[in-house]
Amino acid sequence: MIRGCGVARPKPWEVDEELWAVIEPLLPKVERRTRHPGRKRYPDRLVFQGILFVLHTGIAWEHLPQEIGFGSGMTCWRRLAEGTEAGVWPRLHEVLLARLRRANALDFSRAAVDGSHIRAFKGGPKTGRNPVDRARPGSKHHLITDATGIPLAATLTGGNRNDVTQLIPLLQAVPPVRGKRGRPRRRPNLVLGDRGYDHDKYRRLARDLGVKPLIARRGTEHGSGLGAQRWVVERTFARLHQFKRLRTRYEIRAGLHLGLLQLACSIICLRRLRTSF
Incomplete structure (x- = not known):
């Protein structure tokens, strides 16, 4: 109480x-059989x-x-x-993003990307030797958020994949966000990334998608100033990992764990929607 x-x-x-x-x-509609219907759903x-x-x-x-x-x-x-x-979880996320945009709660002026390692004790697809966990089996969550930290899309890879390999997949995974008149919004104006995304090839690919990359350079002193805007994605990771099922991957099937990750992104969007009025 x-x-x-x-x-x-x-x-x-x-x-x-x-x-x-x-x-x-x-949700998928399941018709009950007329003959031998079995136990009620x-x-x-x-x-x-x-x-x-x-x-x-x-x-x-x-x-x-x-x-x-x-x-x-x-x-x-x-x-x-x-x-x-049935693709329910990404569609749920897309619907809630549209409602956020209708409420003027989405900021596409910039986006931030980052990755986070988790353990995967049971192995399975999209796992690998985790370089930050003594080469134990692990997976990696990759996330892109808007300027305020609202999750726009997430991907799942093995723990040994470099962050930079998911820059373009993350940008492409952002759904067409409706909610206002005119064309759906899909690409941010620019994307912020830490030194793990420092690769000129991927900068060019981001520009080809119409997104300006602002990525810290390796070998330069810290203090680029990007952290003052990029921290929102780290805060969103902290919120995602408050869902205890996401802290460790127990699902052998990669699609099921990704579904839980997408569902958690939707819950975060719903919370933001409820506080945006």
Whole structure:
């Protein structure tokens, strides 16, 4: 209870009417068979809350307590896989970005990019020997944000991939953001990166996409001034890794972990949307 007002604080994994109105139309529709229908399908809303519960707490799917009412952990895992295969999570992110743009809460004047290592104990696709973790198996989250830190797109690679290799994929992964009259907005005016992105080839490729690169040079003294604007992407990584399921990769299937990463980006967008009015 919140002291002094007697109002219960909502749990972060609870799906309110606002979020459900956005997510429900995006979920794949599964028709029940007329012959041999089998067990009735567990309600999508409760299962989605179970997915958010795992994302926030980091609990193993098989340990999800059924008495909470979210269904079994394996049911939630299967629905996550269904949503991933149907492309639900990037579409949800795109819808929320459009709402942010409609609310004048997106700033495309510049973007910031960065990468962050995580462990991947079970291995699988898009893992590699992590150079900052004694060559243990790891993956890497790559992120691009707008000027205020709103996540625009995320990618997943092995832990041994250089940040610079994801500069162009990140720029290309930004969806066409609607929400206003005219053409959708997709590219920022410029992109900020640290020394890990210092490569003239990728500077040229960014310019070919119509984006001006502002990237620190290797071998120069620190104090380029980019940190005063680029720190927002590091803050967004800190917020993403508050979702405990993202701190370590347990999913062998790369698509499932990327789906959870995209879902977390959507939750951050929803939080910003609620504070932008």
